[in-house]
Amino acid sequence: FRSMKTIIKLFLGSIFALIMTGCGTSKNTSQFENEQYDIKEKLEKASFEFSTNYVVPMGNFPPRYLTSNYSVKLSGDTLYSYLPYFGVAYVAPMNSSDSPLIFTTKDFDYQLTKGKKAGNWNVKIDVKDKRKQLRYILNIYNNGKADLIVNDFSRQSIRFQGEIEK
Numbered sequence: 001f002r003s004m005k006t007i008i009k010l011f012l013g014s015i016f017a018l019i020m021t022g023c024g025t026s027k028n029t030s031q032f033e034n035e036q037y038d039i040k041e042k043l044e045k046a047s048f049e050f051s052t053n054y055v056v057p058m059g060n061f062p063p064r065y066l067t068s069n070y071s072v073k074l075s076g077d078t079l080y081s082y083l084p085y086f087g088v089a090y091v092a093p094m095n096s097s098d099s100p101l102i103f104t105t106k107d108f109d110y111q112l113t114k115g116k117k118a119g120n121w122n123v124k125i126d127v128k129d130k131r132k133q134l135r136y137i138l139n140i141y142n143n144g145k146a147d148l149i150v151n152d153f154s155r156q157s158i159r160f161q162g163e164i165e166k
Contacts, residue, residue: 039144039164043121046110049073050138050146052162057086059156070160072136072148079125080104081136087156101150101158105129115139140164 042048051071056063066084073080083101111124119142127134135151148160 038166039140040121042164043112043123043140045076046074046112047076049165050148050160050162051165052083052148052160054161055084055086056159056161057156058158059088061086071162071165072138074110074125077106078104079106079108079127083150083160085155085158087158089155091154100132100152100155101134103129103132105132115141118142 039048049071050073051069053066053070054063055066068084070083071080072083081101081103083099085099085101089100105127107128109124109126109128111126113122113124115121121138121140123136123138123140125136125138127136133153137149137151138146139149140146144163144166146162146164148162149157150160151157
């Protein structure tokens with residue numbers, strides 16, 4: 001009978017601890033709305049940074065966590081891309097030691113549209129550089145997390161997971 005009381009106390013204590021942990025880490029509605037507004041404002045100004053820590057190459061290459069800091073930064077009229085590439089190239093590059101996704105350009109089109117769900121956004125960036133025919137498609141969720149799909153017309157596509165920096 002005594003061990004049954006101990007088990008019940010432990011069970012109730014565990015439930016209480018779980019409830020308190022859940023309450024302490026949640027954001028209130030106004031914090032969440034402010035973060036959504038900040039992301040929307042950055043996207044509308046075309047001034048934000050997407051940081052990635054996970055890559056999903058197409059084909060027979062396994063997904064993996066990235067150990068370095070990789071990102072795509074948009075600052076007004078300039079696109080800074082610092083991303084790795086894993087995949088098959090359909091055209092041999094001039095310098096195979098450079099990643100085709102590390103570059104800076106001012107020659108691109110930027111298009112922002114609302115996502116299917118409230119608070120989500122889609123960004124399409126078409127790089128118009130003659131040497132790089134790339135399309136970056138960012139799907140941004142209301143919590144700041146994002147997926148980036150890079151379509152390179154001379155290579156297999158690649159997908160990155162990360163978030164919009166606050």
